[in-house]
Amino acid sequence: MTATTFGRPYSSDTVSIRNLKFKSFIRNDPKDLLITANLTTCFEHAGVTDDLKYSINYAVLARQFQGFADTNKNRSFPSYQNLGWHLLKEVVFGVQKCTEVSLSIGQKLNGGGMLIYELNKKNESGQILSQGIRNDHVKISELSIMTIIGVFTHERLMKQPVVLDIDISLDLDGQSLITGLDEQLPNRVAKYVGSTNFKTVEALALNVAKLVLKGLPEDVTCSVHVTKPDAIEDADGVGVTACRSRDQVSNIDEMVEFDPDDVTIDRFTVPNLNSEAKLVKGKGHRHIAYLAFGSNEGDQLGNITEALNSLETKGIHIVATSSLYRSKPMYYLEQQDFFNGCVKVSTTLSPQELLKELKDIEYNILKRVKQFENGPRSIDLDIILYDSIILSTPDLNIPHIRMLERSFVLLPLCELVPPNMLHPVTAESLHQHLDQLLGGQFSVGKEKQESSDLMTLVPIPKVNGGVKFMEYDDLHNKSRTQLMAILNVTPDSFSDGSKENLVLQNCMAKVDDMVANKVDIVDVGGCSTRPNSLQPSEDEELARVLPVIKAIKEKYGDRIIVSVDTYRSKVAEESIKVGADIINDISAGLFDDRMYSVVAQTGVPYIINHTRGNIDTMTKLTDYSATPDGKLVLFNERRTEGEIMMSEIGKELSTLVSKMYKSGIRRWQLILDPGLGFAKGLRANVAVIKNVPYFKQYKQLDKETGEYISFDNLPLLLGPSRKRFIGTITGKNTAKERVEGTGACVAAGIGFGSDIVRVHDYKEMKDVCLMCDAIYKDIY
Template identity: 40%
Template sequence: MSNDTVFINNLSTSAIIGKDAWNQASLQPIFISARLNTDFQQASVADDLKHSLNYAVLSRNILELMKINEHKNFQSLHNVAKSISRIMLDPKQGGGEQVEVIVKSTKSEIRADSVEYKLNRTRDALVSQILDEISINGLKILTVIGVFTYEKVQKQYVHIDLSLKVPSKLSISIHQIIDDVVQYVESSNFNTVEALVMKIGQLIIGKHAIDSVGVKVIKPNAIPFTDGVGVSSYMTKDSFKDLQSTQSNFPTFDENSTKNGDHTAYIAFGSNQGNQIKNIREALNYLEEAKIKIISTSSLYISKPMYYKDQPDFFNGVIQVSFKDLSPIDLMTICKEIEYERINSVKKINNGPRSIDLDILLYDDITFNRDDLIIPHKSMLERSFVLQPLCELMSPDVLHPVTAEPFHQHLAQILNSRPDETLQDSLDLLQIIPIPRLELNHEKNPLKFDQLKYKHLTLIMGIMNITPDSFSDGGDNYNMSADVIESTALRLLDEGATILDIGGVSTRPGSIPSSEDEELRRVLPVIKIIRESKNEKLSTCLISIDTYRANVAEECLKAGADIINDISMGLYEPEIFHVIAKYGCPYIMNHTRGTTQTMSSLNNYESNSNEDIVEYMIDPLNPSFNVKNWDSKVTNLINGVSRELGLQIFKAFRSGVRKWQVIIDPGVGFAKNLSQNLIVIKHASYFKRYSMTVNGHSYLTFNGLATLLGPSRKKFLGTLCNEPIARERVISTGATIMACIQQNTDIVRVHDVKEMNKVVKVGDALYKDIYERK
């Protein structure tokens, strides 16, 4: 082949090259360069152009081609380059035997300075084995990158150049490659440019079936008095073949690898059509039928739709699962079967409405790239409705397999950022506790809470004790007639109660419990009277049953109760967990120790001595949050109460209870003395932050859980204020309710609803900027 070259540089013309960054198929300026190999020795000696290739004729032929096809949509730069290569190789049009064509666009991509497609062709060679080259130049992306603290708090620009070797027969979307890289880099954190370069290469090769890629990353602002510093690398598929053995933080997984053994995965779910709770419940049941064990669930969240905004709100959450002998593709196949065959979910448009959506977020700690499945999920880092529930299931030291940054750091970044309103109206999530009776009408479910900003009403639970020995009301409600029961319940609702808490057995310290039959005789008629009332406000209100007995709970739920309020947190009758799981109802788990006869003496709280338990305080908005200046008696009490609640929650999970059913009550007055009751109220917000890891792998956080406190008329208030008669403790109760609101308590359980409603109104105005209550 000759070493002589005739070339054309940046011939300016225009073409329609598919849809641009604005999704328009419009005429774009492009620049065409061509290099043709030839032998012009004879032309040099004879000084006669007929012995060489005429670049003027070739340029004219290119311009004529583009003029003739100015209304044709070439669809891509690749197709333009192919068309030009044909006339460059046509001897009848003055072409040569070998040509290199470069077609460059400077306006079709917003993020990049230019994109180019380069091909080499010869007149007679087959092109099936030829590799062409795509260049993306000056791609500008904002991301968090660097090892210094100040680099972690503010995004900076990186400039990225990409050079991709692609088979000539392969159709590659430059738009999609740019979108994937931008989305990934902007939602990730990196300490080093080297890691960023490698992960971009891994993303492109894994997702787009490209054999090799060159990546160059420049940090223009890293070093003063330079145009920029950075690194570059040329990578092929083989570059990642041994990644698992050389970099434990970034293991890879090939679909041909063995699938045998035990695996753990995290699956996100979402639903915004039909009976959303039923869809979610059935999807989880189908997973269990496929021998996929649900280890734990997040809270349940309501989110605004993303990408396609004109659709109903979603119910979202994440589950942690374990299974044997299933590859990522096997797991995806099961999820798709549940979506499309079991629940008949239909996606008419991408990211549009669906009955159920199951997305694999993580599988063990691998990375996996295939056209139909990418692990870790490529969009998870931009979705608060995925990250927030996911971080409920993993400890703060768990790293993203690709970014090598903690998931909790990613969550904090997205929560502290402003939403892109073109994609989603709001990042804010509402935690919802489903009520089975209201599954098809969740707008009427008041158990919705904003557990980050606390911009929700404090709910009032009104107490109706149907016992002859109640400590506070002396049995006023015992043996009431149906008319009195109805009028009493309605009065509580009119005074401001959202929930009626009906108790048929006394749980005051020192009391002797009535029999199960007697408890049922007391409470079942009350439920029936309320549910059958002709007053809609009464017949549709939320009914809570204050019981620790499994059979009483089940009979009351069958009779129409909505919530079970268990003062024993499942210690007295662990079978109650099976009832809660069976009926899917809200479950208030109240901390206590011992029995009603012994609890008052069991108030010694020690520091954690179990080496298998590691404790944290987690604030989703601030991963570096830590408790300072706590006295040991405060630490021991708050952690001790939380630890004992947490271990019972683990037991509930093993019985099938979902996290979104649980409301925690730290148990004011139960196994606590006066000063301890004050500590619980004063530090109540920390119960929302408590987290624990057991045996190195079982993780639980109270993030996302609603809290209920019931200091009303308790004995410690009488001691403080010299009020021996419980009825007289109204003002002192009001003081504690105000403190509960300041501590972000979601539900307060009170006797004096009318008076406490006024306290709650003022408290919500002071601490939540809420001035009107419905």
């Protein structure tokens, strides 16, 4: 037989009427209702014969519903489900040829949405039976309510709409009136939601489910779907659904209730329902806090330095600082640019005690005068994070309420926290928040800040007071490449060693030519560091470099930056006294750990070059195979041989950086140098140049100590000049013949992101820098 045989049941065949207008009285109140009916039937006879007598005529069904309304127009029904029961008995099953029906009675709610009673029943021998346990529904559809919900500033300071769809599954009969499921339910839900102050949609949905289920029978199930229509710009909304029965809800009588004073858009409040995010107390217990600092009045660096020194004086230990940034003012735009950064501290103080000490530093020690909100200030110290707590009081909010819209907070903060560290409120990575801010997914309007771009500052303190700055646009790689010219005051340097170098007049003639060719930095070195070279005594090195540095500064002053190429702390210290601006240490303190105290005390920039061993052994230490990470978590994926090499260099240099921080060196003093030619073979030297971007993004976390070190946003120097690996590749055995090879390395280095290049052939390399800046940075 074919599928068209008469009488064969097809349970999916239905005849429907949707939203038929219907008037009736419910508990003596007139109601304008909408009736929807889906009648289960079999189309087989009507479909084969096209004969009306075998079909359910929806026009007749509609007239029968209206006829019932007319006949009972003065009758009041005790409940919606009772009305539905009578419609089923007297209209659907009493007149029509169907065995099952879904009948819903809907009432439009004030302000939008619908309250719907849906009965799903079947007819057997004239009896109305439930199709299954909890197969009927009471629904609240598209109920829109204004509330405070979310974690961002604009969400806390402005109510926004949420849309609720609630579905209560139960068994409705014709007589029982179930308390809590009357037409007042939408009002109770709206009143509750409007008085809440949740951070998460999940908490809102679950607590609404508790509200609905409270007082209902144990077998009732409630599904609550909450949508935030304005949450994402390019979507119609996002939402969550919570589905619970009474026996699945713990502590149903303990719904979250909010203090009316906390549910406000007049000030920022963040509820804290999670005991895991509360303060761990205990005498002597040390807490980790992250502070943001900013200054745009007076001696900005001096203000910041004094503020940080005051922290230490008060027993608030500085663990690490971020880089230093120059930013455009925010909120009030008519003021000077700010110097900004972050600092990681360890303290036994509570958040309120810490705040008190910060205010003391601001107003009593640095004499801040607050003219108006977000106005100019000598110093501003804010608590950004404190352990993982969430705190909301009238005078202190942790996490800081505006941190997610401030690049001058998030960028330096992310130099101090690992990529897997979550924001305590949003539960999203702080680094992801930074990516969203810098990538434009979360934008800050021009009315708040002219630009969110930041310039990295490397301060150069002057001997006689004051400070000048080197600036780098690390975010966009749009700052001009700095050219460092090598001035060897040595008789035995590998490429230009000569006794003529020891004559001051000859040195100054070279400096004059360097200045004429517009180099940025003159790097004075009195000690050859080529492998196996004979090292002069400390006194001899001092005798070579001090007169030259002094002469340069006497003639050119701040027109030229002078660095001293030395690994000896005494030479560095004395050079700074006569005017040296930068210490360029090929060992990064490995050869003389007293160097760190000199750098910390003077505050000068510190170029940290990677090497291994010493002058005599470095050529034998060129194996950069991967070593076990041990207690370290490395956040950079190592897929290639070059990336493995760079991660090994990063691990070794980070060990020294850790010691630098402990010695009081600030992160904003550091300039990276991966160490071309130092303890590296041919493949490693080429890999260093190719993987400059990888190196500049190196990140590691010590799982045991919690110490996090990253190279993000640190300026990078590359020194390929006339190195042996160039000669190996080009076949040029004489160092002075490697100019073109050096130019290729300089060009590649700039293209990959080097900020400073160190060269012998400054005239030729000046042109290389100018062309590369035009090509790679659009600077010309």
